[in-house]
């Protein structure tokens with residue numbers, strides 16, 4: 210039998226650092242704020258408009274169980290939300306049959322080359338959830354490109370610039386063998402290929418075993434693309450959605466440079482622990498303060514509300530330096546321990 214490996218966990222500190230700070234006004238948006246009847250609001254894409262207004266493109270679920278998207282705007286990104294009086298983007302199954310059971314979980318990327326926002330979202334088709342893409346300049350009119358990744362696929366965002374001449378899309382196809390993050394490339398945002406596995410769900414007892422997915426769009430830093438991803442743990446009392454952190458190479462985004470072992474944010478507050486779906490934190494968007502370091506992360510809480518947490522990009526990178534390891538090294542270590550176990 211092999212000796213227990215104490216190097217797997219850090220023994221230097223008696224507590225985990227708080228990298229994300231919840232806003233005291235949480236939850237910042239709930240059904241009570243809505244100008245029309247609906248069941249719940251959660252999982253919002255986020256961006257800053259040219260005048261500094263924060264725009265959230267919220268997933269709103271009605272009492273049939275079907276979702277649409279609705280824009281909310283605020284000067285300070287915290288309160289005073291001006292919410293569209295009616296749905297901003299409704300499913301349109303007549304022209305886009307893949308939207309028959311609603312549209313969900315938008316991510317927004319501003320693309321300087323196009324001078325437009327690209328919104329990727331889940332379109333819930335009869336064949337399962339797929340990925341759709343639409344372009345907008347103002348979040349009032351949208352140019353739909355239709356379904357770009359067939360079911361079962363979701364948790365998508367576009368990188369804001371081309372990589373070696375191609376657009377890059379992160380997504381999460383689901384297979385019987387697990388749900389891992391992939392990246393695909395396209396010359397025109399319509400036709401996608403050169404698919405690469407980007408980040409694998411771990412196995413066994415890990416918090417991010419079997420099912421992971423991209424959370425908000427990647428954050429471009431001088432060190433690489435900083436990625437928040439969610440891990441889903443199945444427990445006898447339901448799923449637990451938590452957040453982890455990884456860093457990817459700027460020019461080869463399928464290459465993982467660092468991945469943290471522990472989750473960095475999970476359901477703790479009452480509004481995260483109890484709702485339509487208990488124990489869910491699910492960010493789909495962020496905005497960056499003018500200091501270029503403070504991140505405002507907007508997340509769905511328990512599929513019932515939108516909440517805000519703040520983080521420092523510098524601290525997140527420092528944490529990854531101290532706690533992250535390179536995927537390839539991790540795999541080599543897994544292999545080494547599997548081989549030594551087999552020899553015992």
Ligand code: BMA
Nearest residue numbers: 252313314486489491509512
């Ligand atoms: C995921 C997505 C999210 C949702 C979460 C928890 O699969 O569908 O929209 O918030 O489950 O229900």
